[in-house]
Amino acid sequence: MTDPTAASNLAADLSTASVSDALDSLALPGSLHGIGALRQGQRTAGPIFTVTYEPVDEAGGTVGDFLDDVPAGAVILIDNAGRTDCTVWGGIMSQTAHERGIAGTVIHGTCRDVAVATAAGYPIWSVARFMRTGKDRVRVAASQTPVTIDGVLIHPGDILVADDDGAVVVPAGRWEEVANIARRIDRVEEAIVEAVRGGATLAQARARHGYHSLQTRKDGLS
């Protein structure tokens, strides 16, 4: 799944919660702990463009050097090792990315110029918001190489889904399998709520539809 439009269309109906449960059922990692939505009501999905930063302590380090290389529809995933004392993303970058049709930015690190991103409607997920620039403090070490965030190994082109609950990554080769399971989980959860509306107790509705084991590993190894 490398076509950006296809990825975002495929994920349009999927929440990160369902995708995470589907990953759990397959014993796959993917949920990016510690990265939260900049504001509520934003969501995105698409193939990942990876960026890795490294610290510097001299003039010449800077942020955003990779942005002209990112294709429309991609989700930028930045690994700055969770650093919160300086930025790797700001308002000029939000407006540029929005202008180019980039699907969103997910940062294991920090962004600034939040009001600008909000005004542009550009979606961002990050560890923190802080105003001190990364210029002269970090530089791009690599782009489009594998990164590891919260113990999750992520390759360029893997699929990222992000919403109010955070961001989750699915290996490109497992996307359809995971999405199908996530949709099945959604249908079961809807059926539980319907049963409650129809007069069942929550316990009855959950038991009837196997709620407690929806995300349980299905290979018998858990």
Ligand SMILES: O=C([O-])CC(=O)C(=O)O
């Ligand atoms: O220094 C930064 O984080 C970048 C910045 O403010 C911008 O892109 O507007």
Ligand SMILES: [Mg+2]
């Ligand atoms: Mg700025």
